[in-house]
Amino acid sequence: MTVPAPAFRLFAQLPAELRLKVWRYCLPHRVCELDQPVDRIVFNLDDDSSSPCQLYQTTYQNGRPPLISHVCRESRFVATESGGSATVCDPDRPLDTQWISGTDNSDAWFDTTPDSPHLNWTSGYEADYDYSGDSLQCLVWEASRMSATPSIMLTYLDPTAHEPHASRLFLQTQSMLPVPKLVTPDKVKVINAYKQLSAWLVVMRVVVVHAHLDAAAATGLFSLLGDAPVQIVPASDQARLNRFYDLAEECERRQPVTVAQDLTRQSADSMRQHLRRVITTNFHSDELTTIMHPAIMFRLCTRMCNHRVEI
Ligand SMILES: [Zn+2]
Numbered sequence: 001m002t003v004p005a006p007a008f009r010l011f012a013q014l015p016a017e018l019r020l021k022v023w024r025y026c027l028p029h030r031v032c033e034l035d036q037p038v039d040r041i042v043f044n045l046d047d048d049s050s051s052p053c054q055l056y057q058t059t060y061q062n063g064r065p066p067l068i069s070h071v072c073r074e075s076r077f078v079a080t081e082s083g084g085s086a087t088v089c090d091p092d093r094p095l096d097t098q099w100i101s102g103t104d105n106s107d108a109w110f111d112t113t114p115d116s117p118h119l120n121w122t123s124g125y126e127a128d129y130d131y132s133g134d135s136l137q138c139l140v141w142e143a144s145r146m147s148a149t150p151s152i153m154l155t156y157l158d159p160t161a162h163e164p165h166a167s168r169l170f171l172q173t174q175s176m177l178p179v180p181k182l183v184t185p186d187k188v189k190v191i192n193a194y195k196q197l198s199a200w201l202v203v204m205r206v207v208v209v210h211a212h213l214d215a216a217a218a219t220g221l222f223s224l225l226g227d228a229p230v231q232i233v234p235a236s237d238q239a240r241l242n243r244f245y246d247l248a249e250e251c252e253r254r255q256p257v258t259v260a261q262d263l264t265r266q267s268a269d270s271m272r273q274h275l276r277r278v279i280t281t282n283f284h285s286d287e288l289t290t291i292m293h294p295a296i297m298f299r300l301c302t303r304m305c306n307h308r309v310e311i
Contacts (some may be wrong), residue, residue, distance in 0.1 A: 016074075023078040026068045028228035031151065031297075032110040033059055034139065035103040037120040038128075042153075042206050044161075052259040052306050053208040058299040062230045063108025083111035099138035102129030116148030118203075118232065123159040136193050143197055151201035151232050151295065158278045191285050194292075201232055201295040204271050207261060209248045213302045219247060222300050229300035234293055235268040244298045256308040268294070 011019065036059045039051040069079035085107055103125060110117075119139045125131070143150035155161040194200065209216065217226025221244060233240050242265070249263055266274075271294035279288045 019074060020078060023068055023075045026066075026075075026224055027079065027083075027111065027114055028066050028223035028225065029114040029148075030062060030111070030116075030223070030228040031118045031230040031232050032115040032142070032146070033062060033105050033108065033118050033120060033230065034099075034135075034142065035101055035105050035120050037206070038103065038125065041122065041124040042120070050259045052257075052261050053210070053299070053301050054303075054305050055206075055208075055299065057303050057305065058208070058229050058301050059105060059108075061300075061302070062228070063105060063110075064227070065109045066111075067225045067227045079111075082113040083109060085109050093141065096134065097137045097141035099131070099133035099135045101125070101131035101135070112146050114148070115146055116150060116201075116232070117142040117146055118151045118230075119156065120153060122153050122155040124155060136190060140193055140196050149199050149201050150197065151203055151297075153203050154275070154278060154294075157202065157282055159282075187283060191283055191288060194288055198291060200292045201234060202275055202292050203232060203297045204235070204266075204274065204294045206297045206299065207244070207248050207263065208299045208301050208306065209244065209251055210257075210301050210304050210306050211247065211251050212304075216247075216300050216302070219243070221247065221298075226300075229302075231298045231300075232295050233298065234295045235266075235271040236293065238268060241265070241296060244296070248298070252306075257306045258308050259306060 011022075014022075037055045039045070039053060039055045042055060043049075043051060045051060063085075065085075066079050066083065068075040069083075070076075101121060103121065117139055119135055121131075121135050139150055139152070213226050216222050216229075221240075222228050222231060231244070233244060235241070245263060245265055248261070252260060252263070275292060275294045276289050279285060279292060
């Protein structure tokens with residue numbers, strides 16, 4: 001038997017300040033994706049492997065206006081206080097922070113107050129997608145006008161990770177001491193760009209949660225109303241990580257899937273060590289190891305594209 005949702009019919013009679021506070025509380029806290037991820041690159045798949053999710057769908061959902069923007073004039077006012085779409089044409093953006101790519105996501109909604117900027121781009125895209133400008137300077141500029149911590153993919157720091165079977169080789173050799181590469185002037189420029197900000201999150205793995213919107217929203221994991229389908233959780237927040245992993249496992253157990261994901265949970269310590277090795281090998285910088293922190297990205301896909309259709 002379905003229990004009807006409780007209704008509160010006196011909302012319109014609340015003082016305007018209280019109503020605005022309620023609407024602001026309902027705003028999603030999103031990961032603002034500057035570009036679209038491509039599943040073959042994110043999951044390091046070869047041509048014969050199937051993908052666990054068509055990720056562009058989750059990026060599309062993540063870039064839509066927040067749900068409260070559709071409720072009434074007052075809620076839309078709140079949604080647009082610091083939110084809107086298209087950042088590339090911002091007249092205030094310095095020329096050297098402009099970056100355009102074939103995976104551009106500039107039509108997406110973003111909000112400078114609760115959102116955190118994220119770059120999906122890595123060297124793995126360069127062969128198949130046009131691009132111009134400096135992606136890191138672009139991200140640093142976006143981060144400077146947002147309050148939340150920016151994030152990048154682990155493979156943005158470690159281009160060799162896109163080579164075939166790189167992750168397996170890395171595991172086989174992780175007990176060996178890394179051999180630092182030469183820190184070139186270009187690398188120094190990159191290190192200085194990272195150091196403009198006090199903290200970064202580095203996505204070590206992407207996990208897709210296939211669930212219906214009402215079920216996902218009820219967990220509260222994807223913001224209050226379920227309209228923040230991309231979440232990045234620091235490795236240090238084990239309790240929250242476990243809640244996401246529990247949900248992902250439950251969703252894969254409930255119905256046969258076309259491609260099972262590796263949902264092995266790594267400890268925060270092992271992720272920190274992995275990240276430290278990558279930074280040391282590629283940048284030889286102790287400073288970067290103190291400002292970069294490992295994290296896991298969870299993406300809610302309500303299209304259920306990984307679920308096998310029973311005949
Ligand atoms: Zn999917």
